[in-house]
Amino acid sequence: MSDKVFICRCEDLTQEEIEQAIDEGFTTLEELKCRLRLGMGPCQGRSCLSLARRILCKKTNKSTEEIKLPPSRPPEVPVSLGTLASD
């Protein structure tokens, strides 16, 4: 078994990759999103964003309240183009 810890399953991101990006200076969740595509897959960050926030808290010595979640983007759950195109 691999000892990699996967944080964002949609985009295949490990804890190590997130920690490395934080070390490079990407110190907010929005910046991590831009850098790594964290939370940009089909689940839209449902599980990974709060996990990544905890990693950020630990690495930057901040409390959870101090770390803002990125804005959530519609349509929240995947909806087909056909459904969205209907009148």
Added chain:
Amino acid sequence: MNEIEKKADIIIIGGGVNGCSLAYQLAKKGKKVVLCERNYICSGATGRCGAGIRQQWSTRENTELSIKSIKIFEKLEKELGQDIGLRQGGYLIIVHNNKDMIQAEKNVKMQKELGLDVSILTPDEILDVVSILDIEGMKAIGATFCPTDGHVDPFKTTHAYAKAAERQGAKLYKFTNVTDIKTKNKRIDCVVTNRGKIKTNIVINAAGAWSKQIAEKLNIKLPNKPFRKEILVTERVKPVFKAMVISFKDGIYFSQQDEGQILGGIPIPNEISGYLTNPTFDFLNHMSKTLTRYSPKLKYVNVIRQWTGYYDVTPDARPILGEVDEIKGFIQCNGFSGHGFMLSPMVTKILTDYITDGKSSDILEKLLIKRFKDKEITHETSVVG
């Protein structure tokens, strides 16, 4: 936050692709550069854009700027030492009627004179490029196609510029807001930020949709207006096409990324200018209708996200570059009207040459703000999104 520099040769306002590219190039020429970004790098229009790069325009200046820009993009990965996600799958511009075909033929003639590899396609040839399109649904009578147009990753590119700029000694300050700019004898004297004052004689206004507000601090009136633009992305599906498909008549653009997601936008019906950020259902509905008309097969593909960003729009849809007459050292790099990312390599090179060697150019002269005082302006008509 740490102490900031007290003095710089040049202060750049705005951490988008243009600001970061300028920071890199100016620092490379030995200038002491500070960049102030109110939010984080890529947080504005750059990080929200459709990522397309094209050379097919109606005005000579834009065509020239973009041909040269793509030549720079082609070598950028090597220069910056980082992947920028360049992919040249071409731009397919759909033509819907005879009147637009006359304009397309005119554009192609001018583009060819400038050395561009571009051609006019028949409906059958359109399907050779993008097989999932529906000629009847699109009401297409033909298209123009340039195979060297394509796509570059805005995040990767801007981060690569930022990193390279820092390696050259530039200071990039994120979460740093410029609150005032002071002058002395009609010359830039210093920039005031929420983290302190920085002395300088040159300020570059690369603040995108907020450039107008920056200029107002110096009583310079820019004609730019912010327009909210929307864009959506689907889940990843099997890659089936590489070209960006656009239509000036319908305003739509869409492409498929190598990873499989389809990304595209269209103007929101009846959109008015203003600093609006909320995404709308009108857009989702209008975009989905048009996209499934262009390619009915896509109706089973799921949309996973929509977001908004700004176009910083000028009266002629062309950028404002260069120094203003009123204040020495106040340099504009804004008003890109939706094309700031794709034009950035050449625009920032032209400005770098001007700032470091005092070298002007034909293009720079034509894009100075004073052109709006002339009676006749040449409007760029090849605009989508």
